[in-house]
Amino acid sequence: MARPKNRPRARRRSTGATSPASGSGRKWLWILGSVIVGGGVIALGLLSGSQSQTTSAGVRDPVEIARGAEIYSANCAVCHGTDLEGTGTGPPFLNVIYAPNRHADEAFQRAVLGGVVPHHWDYGKMAPVDGLDRSEVALIVEFVRSQQEAAGIIRDP
Numbered sequence: 001m002a003r004p005k006n007r008p009r010a011r012r013r014s015t016g017a018t019s020p021a022s023g024s025g026r027k028w029l030w031i032l033g034s035v036i037v038g039g040g041v042i043a044l045g046l047l048s049g050s051q052s053q054t055t056s057a058g059v060r061d062p063v064e065i066a067r068g069a070e071i072y073s074a075n076c077a078v079c080h081g082t083d084l085e086g087t088g089t090g091p092p093f094l095n096v097i098y099a100p101n102r103h104a105d106e107a108f109q110r111a112v113l114g115g116v117v118p119h120h121w122d123y124g125k126m127a128p129v130d131g132l133d134r135s136e137v138a139l140i141v142e143f144v145r146s147q148q149e150a151a152g153i154i155r156d157p
């Protein structure tokens with residue numbers, strides 16, 4: 001029991017008196033700061049993650065895109081164009097009005113199922129497209145979104 005128990009504490013107290021934020025106090029501030037900043041970064045990451053999930057702009061499956069391109073070519077390209085630039089009978093999807101925040105994926109499902117009353121252009125109406133189920137239209141959407149993203153059409157400002 002020769003250890004002088006209160007010696008270190010006494011020393012710390014004397015430095016603490018001159019500079020309160022020094023030593024371990026400052027270290028804890030740093031840790032607290034990094035936890036707050038780190039937490040913010042993680043929260044941002046989660047937020048953008050969930051956002052891309054709702055717009056399905058996350059990682060796309062090249063196989064699905066390729067399958068979607070086939071179905072699109074067979075059913076939609078005649079009017080909306082093989083390159084999605086539109087034709088004389090249908091509008092281009094590489095236009096910001098078809099960005100996901102203006103025409104969500106569900107708009108494609110509805111267009112195929114029920115047709116479209118013209119409201120953006122002068123092409124006339126789109127008739128319903130027969131013979132496609134929801135999963136096939138979802139593949140078309142994968143293809144269309146991938147092409148939009150490649151053209152920088154992410155959202156309508």
Ligand code: HEC
Binds near residue numbers: 124127129
């Ligand atoms: C016969 C021509 C034609 C074909 C084939 C066609 N479309 Fe259309 N589509 C149109 C026209 C015309 C419009 C209306 C544009 C407007 O709003 O003025 C349109 C509009 C749309 C819209 C916009 C809907 C909205 O809410 O404004 C979507 C989405 C769409 N088409 C998807 C498709 C898909 C997917 C296919 C293939 C499965 C397809 N179209 C095939 C002519 C066509």
